[in-house]
Amino acid sequence: xxxxKTIKKILVSNRGEIAIRVMRTARELGIKTVAIYSDADSTAxxxxxxxxxxxxxxxxxxxxxxxxxRIIEVCKELNVDAVHPGYGFLSENSxxxxxxxxxxxxxxxxxxxxxxxxxxxxAAKNAVSKYNVxxxxxxNHAVSDKDxxxxxxxxxxxxxxxxxxxxxxxxxxxxxxxxxxxxEQMERAMSEAKSAFGNPSxxxxxxxxxxxxxxxxxxxDQHGNxxxxxxxxxxxxxxxxxxVEEAPSAVLNDAQRKAMGEAAIGVAxxxxxxxxxxxxxxxxxxxxxxxLEMNTRLQxxxxxxxxxxxxxxxxxxxxxxxxxxxxxxxxxxxxxxxALEIRVYAENPRTNFLxxxxxxxxxxxxxxxxxxxxxxxxxxxxxPIYYDPMISKLITxxxxxxxxxxxxxxxxxxxxxxxxATTLDFCSFALKHEAFISGKFDTxxxxxxxxxxxxxxxxxxKEQIAIALASLLIxxxxxxAQIKNEGLSKWKLxxxx
Ligand code: ADP
Numbered sequence: 001x002x003x004x005k006t007i008k009k010i011l012v013s014n015r016g017e018i019a020i021r022v023m024r025t026a027r028e029l030g031i032k033t034v035a036i037y038s039d040a041d042s043t044a045x046x047x048x049x050x051x052x053x054x055x056x057x058x059x060x061x062x063x064x065x066x067x068x069x070r071i072i073e074v075c076k077e078l079n080v081d082a083v084h085p086g087y088g089f090l091s092e093n094s095x096x097x098x099x100x101x102x103x104x105x106x107x108x109x110x111x112x113x114x115x116x117x118x119x120x121x122x123a124a125k126n127a128v129s130k131y132n133v134x135x136x137x138x139x140n141h142a143v144s145d146k147d148x149x150x151x152x153x154x155x156x157x158x159x160x161x162x163x164x165x166x167x168x169x170x171x172x173x174x175x176x177x178x179x180x181x182x183x184e185q186m187e188r189a190m191s192e193a194k195s196a197f198g199n200p201s202x203x204x205x206x207x208x209x210x211x212x213x214x215x216x217x218x219x220x221d222q223h224g225n226x227x228x229x230x231x232x233x234x235x236x237x238x239x240x241x242x243x244v245e246e247a248p249s250a251v252l253n254d255a256q257r258k259a260m261g262e263a264a265i266g267v268a269x270x271x272x273x274x275x276x277x278x279x280x281x282x283x284x285x286x287x288x289x290x291x292l293e294m295n296t297r298l299q300x301x302x303x304x305x306x307x308x309x310x311x312x313x314x315x316x317x318x319x320x321x322x323x324x325x326x327x328x329x330x331x332x333x334x335x336x337x338x339a340l341e342i343r344v345y346a347e348n349p350r351t352n353f354l355x356x357x358x359x360x361x362x363x364x365x366x367x368x369x370x371x372x373x374x375x376x377x378x379x380x381x382x383x384p385i386y387y388d389p390m391i392s393k394l395i396t397x398x399x400x401x402x403x404x405x406x407x408x409x410x411x412x413x414x415x416x417x418x419x420x421a422t423t424l425d426f427c428s429f430a431l432k433h434e435a436f437i438s439g440k441f442d443t444x445x446x447x448x449x450x451x452x453x454x455x456x457x458x459x460x461x462k463e464q465i466a467i468a469l470a471s472l473l474i475x476x477x478x479x480x481a482q483i484k485n486e487g488l489s490k491w492k493l494x495x496x497x
Contacts, residue, residue, distance in 0.1 A: 002323045035054075036071060039064070087299060108275070125140035125203075138203065211283060212282070244427060247305050311328065361418045405436075
């Protein structure tokens with residue numbers, strides 16, 4: 001029997017937009033919230049939003065947002081009865097999850113055991129192998145002998161991918177095109193894995209040349225029920241990191257969606273999963289799908305799923321953490337409409353997406369039908385150098401994909417940010433691209449189509465405005481008039497940096 005408990009106060013062990021996102025739902029449910037913050041974040045928006053807030057240390061995350069002992073201390077001091085880890089930081093740290101529960105506090109997430117199994121790519125492949133889940137051709141044991149690796153690669157065929165078992169964030173992966181390069185690449189991958197993760201284990205799998213990245217949102221309760229909330233297509237990535245996401249995918253049909261959903265449930269069952277989680281698949285050009293990994297937490301891009309299902313994933317996470325059964329069944333879930341999300345990063349697409357720091361001199365949000373912004377900043381705030389440079393997530397919803405896309409383009413136009421470079425104009429480029437419009441794109445979108453010059457290419461509409469402006473100025477000068485902006489909308493005058 002699962003004992004049910006009522007959560008009255010949640011500490012969110014995170015910062016920025018996700019901390020606020022979680023607190024919003026908590027507030028709707030009448031649950032008190034506690035923020036933690038580092039020295040760099042004392043005036044941050046998530047601190048202002050929370051009912052209570054505590055400093056947990058200096059700016060570097062290792063000394064603050066990752067300081068487990070201090071966070072537990074705050075929980076006890078403020079009588080917190082649950083911790084929500086958000087994403088990143090301690091969200092996939094099984095030691096932290098265990099520390100939280102050992103101290104009699106509810107961890108809003110899966111069991112420490114599930115986090116541990118899914119945190120190791122090889123352990124995950126092994127757990128999943130007993131379920132009917134398609135895997136990328138390859139091996140599911142650590143390989144350290146070069147001759148064995150050569151044997152395996154011959155069997156599966158080139159190109160192959162050497163992957164670190166403990167890998168994450170795209171690190172410790174090496175593509176090998178031919179046998180001559182295998183030994184050297186393997187050595188490199190192993191030493192990279194050892195220095196990045198303290199574990200040199202690598203394995204070999206088939207490299208899928210033009211994959212789409214499609215993931216399934218699942219949620220389970222502590223009574224053994226697991227449902228899937230359909231897919232998100234996150235194929236538009238830069239540096240193996242997502243930048244545009246959508247739900248549903250433009251390419252799946254209902255049968256494929258169901259097959260992937262059921263496979264994702266198999267992955268969840270393989271580790272007795274409860275809470276919200278995401279099962280990632282790569283999908284080849286024939287739309288065959290293969291299990292990649294499971295993320296045992298709420299995902300950055302969860303809002304697109306919320307928009308098309310009408311479900312609040314954080315509310316459901318809290319509900320199952322309290323020990324209640326899920327509030328909906330698989331057959332009650334339906335896809336309605338289409339949602340897009342773009343990640344607005346303080347990054348410069350003109351310099352290979354290098355992070356940019358500085359002050360948000362202008363920061364005006366888009367509004368209107370079908371627009372949602374999840375952010376953690378206000379005008380005048382600095383983007384700290386210590387953390388992920390994401391400013392916000394801009395989400396649009398429409399009755400269909402085209403309406404969501406047009407709304408996104410309109411919202412990007414309305415969004416005014418100055419003081420730092422952002423990914424807004426890159427996202428606008430991506431959403432206007434023929435490959436995106438037709439749905440025929442893969443994870444190589446940026447490599448294939450994007451160069452910084454495309455951002456400066458003439459936009460016929462803007463050109464018209466420039467011509468109109470120029471002739472107006474000449475006219476006014478000719479009449480000895482002062483140059484005034486009135487009569488021209490802000491939109492027309494704005495030049496995007
Ligand atoms: P990480 O944990 O480092 O994020 P993943 O296994 O999730 O590693 O892979 C990250 C990205 O690398 C995927 O989104 C996909 O674009 C690419 N990738 C991973 N495995 C393969 C593969 N076998 N073939 C082709 N691309 C792959």
